[in-house]
Amino acid sequence: MNIHPTAIIEDGAQVHETASVGPYSIIEAGAVIGEGCRIESSVRIFAPTRMGAFNRVCHGATLGSDAQDLTFDPARASPLTIGDHNHFKEGVNISCGTKSAEGTRIGSHNYWMAYSHAGHDCVVGDHNIFANTATLAGHVEVDHHCFLSGQVAIHQFCRIGAYAMVAGVTGVPQDVPPFALADGHRARIVGINVVGLRRGGFTQAQRSRIKGVYRLVFRSGLRLGEALVKAETDYPGPETDEIIQFIQTSRRGIISIA
Incomplete structure (x- = not known):
């Protein structure tokens, strides 16, 4: 196990022997870090996080943090569950769950660019790309092979269908159906995601x-x-x-x- 001497691994955290943890990172008791994961510098992984294999978490990311919900009660926190081969770039923030027993769920092979965010109880599938500062409010569902461009904001409880693409600086107040290309101050369908297809x-x-x-x-x-x-x-x-x-x-x- 490659653990930097300045990293803090609390008693009760489970870190696989093949994982690495960089300087000044904190892994709380109760967190689970799977095989081959690479936790870089100044990362904080909170207690309810369960991470699969071969994920990379870059500088300053926070995973499993308290839900950004005024009614949040830490005693009712539910897990952040992460699959395999995800890449979380600098400053990414993903909240734990609070409203459902399953909590926040992230699939596999997703690429989260700098400062992107997923709120509490989101459900994200596989092979999605979230560009810089793309933001999911609570309870958002993203299927698979979606592309959310920079500064996209998804309203709570919305769904993004498979192979959909949302253009930059777009607010999404309703569901985006599969294969669609959405754009506008408030998202509207402007075509299908031909490149993605x-x-x-x-x-x-x-x-x-x-x-x-x-x-x-x-x-x-x-x-x-x-x-x-x-x-x-x-x-x-x-x-x-x-x-x-x-x-x-x-x-x-x-x-x-x-």
């Missing part, structure tokens, strides 16, 4: 199907229920099913189209 291996036929569904749902003039039924008939496929299921289960409503 190409990088994700989506074929031209799949991308055309997604475009067809969004044209039908948002521009046909049909009522939403009618449009969803027609989309299922006219553009059958897993991408269509994913879009329909996302819209039908939305609690905050879907952002509008530009």
